[in-house]
Amino acid sequence: MSNLTPRDASTRAADTDRIQVAQLLTEAASRGRLALSEYEQRLAKAYAAQTYEDLDRLTEDLPEAADASNRRGASSPAPKTLLLAILSGFERRGRWNVPGRITTFTLFGGGVVDLRYADFTSANVEIHAYSIMGGQTILLPPEINVEVHGVGVMGGFDHDVDGPGTPGAPKVTIRGFSLWGGVGVKRKNRKPNAPESR
Template sequence: MRASDAERERIADVLRDALAEGRLGMDEFQERLDSTYRARTRGELVPLVRDLPHHPEEDTSGDRSPEVSGAQDASTAPSLRKTRRWAERIGGRATSRWGIGIMGGFGRRGQWTVPRVFTGIGIMGGGELDLREARFEDRDVVIRCFALMGGFSVTVPPGVGVEVRGVGIMGGFDSSASGFGDAGAPRVVITGVTVMGGVGVVRKIPREEKLELRAERRQQRELERRERREGRDRRRGHGGHHGGHHGGHHGGHGGHGSSDHGGKSL
């Protein structure tokens, strides 16, 4: 059975929760997330979360497939996932339409606005395009890469649709990050020609989101430590109260025995 965009996103939410809880390291999380967005069938999604808690008791939709019914619904996911409001990142004047690297390189990263059509040229050089914090001039953008003995690196955030159409001669275009995006998310088409060069496309979470995930993980650990401390304190308090009760009880018996013996000696 073919996987839907909603099913991929539910699996991605489970992975993000696992990262925040410390069940996955950053490298393994990124690897599984990439596999999630590359998955074509439900069977490819199942192994990615088989060893993670899915909270199936929260699944009340009644219409999910058995394979992915354990994944959390978007409404129960932490607020972090709700910060990706794509409509707020679409529109505005493009800040750069060209990039040229001749025996060198160029970079476009941070808060920049991706044009409807961006053209990169690399001759014994190349460039790096990071779209994780970028705005988009339009919902559909095209990145054209032309390289001779050079290459380009394109980084996209989770949720953005990616389609790779380029042609490589003694080189190639990496299509491993291709996949559908969230509803309303931008769609990036990567095309062009490379000769003795290549174009790499990867998905990575934005730095701000990564920091928030780490903060969530620290808070979770602190909460667990606090609960353990409170549990130990309760057990100690119960033990002290129990010991004091028994000690007082035995002391009372001892006093009673002394009184009896004293009465007998008289």
């Protein structure tokens, strides 16, 4: 059953609509309703969708779609996030809401920001990553588009993120610097039955 009335089906979808459907698909996959391969196929189609009808086709067989039908256009980005590791570490893994801006800082510490299972709340995400005598890794799923503008001084800042993302998928821009440290940026495939966290 369609989530939209016929007159609304041909309306052009906005970035927020695509993001909401991506979140719905992630929820369905986490409940075991979609296999990993089918989830990733539907996710790519959701990001490329032009109309509500395109999006609706991707979710019409999912029970979660009935609860989401009234949310179109109502999403807002998660609040800005600051992740610090001073003589310690931080990890963001599993399912979590990715804000439009994240700042990470490691000083004699380390960190991991894993976006592979996360729910994007914005079509454009900025990550400001800083490492001083520490290190951090940013893991991206295959469909995400990425630009890296970081600088390493007597350290490293990865720029070699292989392959383009999916047209229409969220774009992550990574800026910052490392001093006697490192910022690693890598694309990594999802694994079936990944741990869920919130």
